[in-house]
Amino acid sequence: MYKRKIKASPVKDLYKVPSHKNGSVMLVESWLERNACYYLEYSTSVEGYESQPYGFYYSYKGKIFPYTPDFRVIDYIRGDFYIEVKSSISLNEGPLTEDFFNRFESKVAAAKKLGYELLLVTDRQLNAAPLIDNLKLLRRYSGYGESTPEHADVLAAVRSAEKVSIGEIVKNLGMDYDSVFDIVLGYIARHELFINLMKLDISADSIVSYKELSSEDGGLNSSPCDEFEEFLKLIQGARETSFFVSIILMSWATEIKNVSAC
Numbered sequence: 001m002y003k004r005k006i007k008a009s010p011v012k013d014l015y016k017v018p019s020h021k022n023g024s025v026m027l028v029e030s031w032l033e034r035n036a037c038y039y040l041e042y043s044t045s046v047e048g049y050e051s052q053p054y055g056f057y058y059s060y061k062g063k064i065f066p067y068t069p070d071f072r073v074i075d076y077i078r079g080d081f082y083i084e085v086k087s088s089i090s091l092n093e094g095p096l097t098e099d100f101f102n103r104f105e106s107k108v109a110a111a112k113k114l115g116y117e118l119l120l121v122t123d124r125q126l127n128a129a130p131l132i133d134n135l136k137l138l139r140r141y142s143g144y145g146e147s148t149p150e151h152a153d154v155l156a157a158v159r160s161a162e163k164v165s166i167g168e169i170v171k172n173l174g175m176d177y178d179s180v181f182d183i184v185l186g187y188i189a190r191h192e193l194f195i196n197l198m199k200l201d202i203s204a205d206s207i208v209s210y211k212e213l214s215s216e217d218g219g220l221n222s223s224p225c226d227e228f229e230e231f232l233k234l235i236q237g238a239r240e241t242s243f244f245v246s247i248i249l250m251s252w253a254t255e256i257k258n259v260s261a262c
Helices: 031-042 088-092 097-113 131-139 149-161 166-173 177-189 228-241 251-261
Strands: 015-019 024-028 046-051 056-060 063-067 071-075 079-086 117-122 163-165 207-209
Touching: 015 031, 024 031, 024 046, 031 046, 031 071, 031 079, 031 131, 056 097, 063 097, 079 097, 097 117, 131 177, 149 163, 149 166, 149 177, 163 166, 166 177
Parallel strands: 079 117
Antiparallel strands: 015 024, 046 071, 056 063, 071 079, 163 207
């Protein structure tokens, strides 16, 4: 295995993504990888994640090639696995599509020999609204760690009710909406309060919970590789129909696609 160093490139944009979960700043090579960080940051089954982890070698058409996954994910439920992030457009168009899938199967086989699963995720999952917009909003509050009497009052209000809307907190405490909104989102960003991020934009009507939400209630607490067993079947279907079928990264991504279709 080897370690690849990310360098500035005229064809790639580098992004720095602060991670409260990892206690570090992640350096990634595309806005799609940046969005992947948001998902991993707020999935409660994910203990930690690493961008550009140690790479490995795979065999393809009788030759050996180096490969570095975009992420290594440490998951409480399924253990460690790798993620590759790609644009669905780049996979749907052009003469290299077939070659990509053939190579990717070889990479999956090589990763499996090392004891890892390798997953493919595209913008079809990463750009699903309103979840991605809510995650981007939470990122603005990831560094908030204040502790004031107002913070204690808001936390106590949610704890006593177990579930309460942001608007009700404002009314019950007699505080202004912006202050309550900022405090609540700061707690959510630090995983101390919880909210349904998948169905609606965060607003005064959003229900805040003191307890972690189930995936059915919009929580991001299922393993990001629950449906990995569908991977090879989906790739085979994509190659037979000459149309890229999005590979399911997370069980909650299925819910996102259903909501988006409504």
